[in-house]
Amino acid sequence: MSKARTELDAVPGSAPHVELRLLSQPRYLCGARDAVSSIARRFGFDEQTSGQLALAVDEALCNVIRHGYQEAPDRPIWLRIWPLEDETVAGVAGGIRIVIEDEARQVEPDLIKSRDLADVRPGGLGVHIIKQIMSAAKFEKRSGPQGGMRLIMTKVLDTKPESAGERRPALAKTKG
Amino acid sequence: MSKARTELDAVPGSAPHVELRLLSQPRYLCGARDAVSSIARRFGFDEQTSGQLALAVDEALCNVIRHGYQEAPDRPIWLRIWPLEDETVAGVAGGIRIVIEDEARQVEPDLIKSRDLADVRPGGLGVHIIKQIMSAAKFEKRSGPQGGMRLIMTKVLDTKPESAGERRPALAKTKG
Amino acid sequence: MALQVTIEIKGAIVVVGPVGDVDLNCSREFQGHLKKVLESRPARVIVDLAKVPYMDSSGVATLVEAMQIARRTSTKLVLCGMQDKVRSIFEIARLDRVFTIVPDMATAGA
Amino acid sequence: MALQVTIEIKGAIVVVGPVGDVDLNCSREFQGHLKKVLESRPARVIVDLAKVPYMDSSGVATLVEAMQIARRTSTKLVLCGMQDKVRSIFEIARLDRVFTIVPDMATAGA
Numbered sequence: 209m210s211k212a213r214t215e216l217d218a219v220p221g222s223a224p225h226v227e228l229r230l231l232s233q234p235r236y237l238c239g240a241r242d243a244v245s246s247i248a249r250r251f252g253f254d255e256q257t258s259g260q261l262a263l264a265v266d267e268a269l270c271n272v273i274r275h276g277y278q279e280a281p282d283r284p285i286w287l288r289i290w291p292l293e294d295e296t297v298a299g300v301a302g303g304i305r306i307v308i309e310d311e312a313r314q315v316e317p318d319l320i321k322s323r324d325l326a327d328v329r330p331g332g333l334g335v336h337i338i339k340q341i342m343s344a345a346k347f348e349k350r351s352g353p354q355g356g357m358r359l360i361m362t363k364v365l366d367t368k369p370e371s372a373g374e375r376r377p378a379l380a381k382t383k384g
Numbered sequence: 385m386s387k388a389r390t391e392l393d394a395v396p397g398s399a400p401h402v403e404l405r406l407l408s409q410p411r412y413l414c415g416a417r418d419a420v421s422s423i424a425r426r427f428g429f430d431e432q433t434s435g436q437l438a439l440a441v442d443e444a445l446c447n448v449i450r451h452g453y454q455e456a457p458d459r460p461i462w463l464r465i466w467p468l469e470d471e472t473v474a475g476v477a478g479g480i481r482i483v484i485e486d487e488a489r490q491v492e493p494d495l496i497k498s499r500d501l502a503d504v505r506p507g508g509l510g511v512h513i514i515k516q517i518m519s520a521a522k523f524e525k526r527s528g529p530q531g532g533m534r535l536i537m538t539k540v541l542d543t544k545p546e547s548a549g550e551r552r553p554a555l556a557k558t559k560g
Numbered sequence: 561m562a563l564q565v566t567i568e569i570k571g572a573i574v575v576v577g578p579v580g581d582v583d584l585n586c587s588r589e590f591q592g593h594l595k596k597v598l599e600s601r602p603a604r605v606i607v608d609l610a611k612v613p614y615m616d617s618s619g620v621a622t623l624v625e626a627m628q629i630a631r632r633t634s635t636k637l638v639l640c641g642m643q644d645k646v647r648s649i650f651e652i653a654r655l656d657r658v659f660t661i662v663p664d665m666a667t668a669g670a
Numbered sequence: 671m672a673l674q675v676t677i678e679i680k681g682a683i684v685v686v687g688p689v690g691d692v693d694l695n696c697s698r699e700f701q702g703h704l705k706k707v708l709e710s711r712p713a714r715v716i717v718d719l720a721k722v723p724y725m726d727s728s729g730v731a732t733l734v735e736a737m738q739i740a741r742r743t744s745t746k747l748v749l750c751g752m753q754d755k756v757r758s759i760f761e762i763a764r765l766d767r768v769f770t771i772v773p774d775m776a777t778a779g780a
């Protein structure tokens with residue numbers, strides 16, 4: 209419950225500022241996307257980045273619906289949002305932390321990865337998209353009797369703009 | 385917990401399809417609005433009505449923040465959403481049910497009303513806006529140790545378009 | 561968060577143009593801008609709402625207050641460029657006939 | 671919910687125009703439309719994305735599959751009118767050079 213944290217892929221000890229629980233139905237994706245992108249705007253992200261954060265969340269929720277719950281429409285998914293300002297992350301001025309949890313069957317985090325991009329075929333892009341958009345993204349198994357997976361995603365607010373392809377070297381080591 | 389309900393201002397017995405918990409901060413209003421309006425679109429409401437539903441929710445949340453919590457920024461507000469399809473409401477094809485709850489001090493539901501519209505002055509419009517937009521809206525005190533208020537709002541999907549001023553006579557009796 | 565507001569002074573006419581949603585998150589800030597503009601007692605204040613996609617009753621309250629100040633100081637207050645979604649709240653609150661609402665800047669006398 | 675899709679046949683050219691977000695909620699439906707159009711083996715299929723403000727990877731997967739079918743049947747598949755937000759996902763997935771992407775209907779050869 210310590211307030212100071214230096215890891216970009218840890219779950220904060222404080223209560224989330226916004227928590228969304230939704231049933232595992234594709235028709236609710238848009239509600240989650242629109243909530244995330246407008247909250248990201250309020251946290252200081254530009255329009256384009258806010259849209260990308262909504263895309264990353266959409267991809268993560270789609271994967272829970274398809275792989276986690278095998279499209280069962282009545283299972284819960286939690287999406288929790290914190291502004292980064294609440295914590296002390298080394299060298300970071302602000303940003304957003306988004307944690308997604310489910311009660312689906314557990315898989316080894318190492319197995320959650322996209323196809324090789326050069327091998328063009330339908331699908332196999334979601335995890336790549338999430339990792340490209342986020343500053344850090346980590347899958348883990350939840351502990352506790354309900355099982356389920358957790359995805360911890362963080363995006364830091366860039367003070368100086370950088371080109372789309374470049375990654376901040378300081379963050380590379382925290383990526384999963 | 386019965387599935388069949390005929391009242392437009394009752395809380396459904398089933399789990400909400402979407403639940404949003406947010407801290408009592410005005411910067412999160414936009415997230416709630418955007419989630420509500422895009423879910424309303426998916427429930428079959430037209431763009432204009434979906435925007436009005438977002439406005440009604442915004443007004444209700446503003447009142448919880450201002451009157452319920454006196455602008456304290458760290459208190460919880462819950463917003464729960466159900467499609468009307470899950471229940472049997474007499475003569476209604478579809479729609480949305482939205483329930484907002486807080487842990488704020490309790491007030492007599494009868495005292496929650498807007499100013500006379502003819503007496504033009506700043507403020508005093510929120511409750512009027514909510515009642516105009518919704519098919520039914522009812523304030524009540526929550527039971528239980530945490531106290532707090534509950535607002536149950538329902539909007540039914542109109543199958544035939546009606547003029548903005550007109551109200552469905554069948555619903556008039558359920559309005560608070 | 562800061563509300564972006566453009567303020568343009570054209571002689572005795574001042575055009576105030578908020579950009580973005582005017583809700584409880586920024587209505588107090590908007591109120592501050594309006595009051596400051598009205599203090600200089602211009603002949604006409606035009607509030608250009610063309611870039612306001614959304615307004616809630618806290619934004620409307622700010623405009624009602626501005627109208628009351630304007631009346632006292634004989635300033636003409638005109639709202640223009642209102643989007644349909646914003647017009648809807650004025651209609652529900654029956655304020656669409658209390659305010660002078662015109663379609664665009666030209667009609668507003670800018 | 672139903673995805674709105676306009677389909678326009680101009681001789682050997684078919685223009686497919688989805689309207690609205692293409693996400694997991696409707697990508698299977700979109701796939702059905704594309705497959706049906708490709709079955710008739712037109713010389714050229716233009717997917718007009720001008721009215722698609724958002725697409726997720728399930729929508730992209732549908733287009734990749736359509737491209738693979740088109741190659742087998744020697745149909746030319748062209749994407750046009752892509753909005754910036756949608757282009758961004760093609761770039762992240764490095765598919766912006768795999769597809770033939772043109773700015774507008776005229777360039778698409780419609």
Ligand SMILES: Nc1ncnc2c1ncn2[C@@H]1O[C@H](COP(=O)(O)OP(=O)(O)O)[C@@H](O)[C@H]1O
Binds near residue numbers: 272276319322
């Ligand atoms: N939430 C999840 N639960 C279980 N497995 C997952 C989850 N997300 C992703 N995966 C696994 O990772 C793989 C890659 O996911 P992704 O890159 O989104 O492509 P796709 O979903 O199209 O296969 C999936 O095929 C699946 O095996």
Ligand SMILES: Nc1ncnc2c1ncn2[C@@H]1O[C@H](COP(=O)(O)OP(=O)(O)O)[C@@H](O)[C@H]1O
Binds near residue numbers: 451491509
């Ligand atoms: N959530 C709430 N909790 C307590 N009192 C409320 C709540 N919502 C509304 N009220 C009461 O109802 C009155 C009318 O509310 P409203 O029509 O929104 O106008 P305003 O908020 O500008 O006064 C408020 O002044 C307040 O006394």
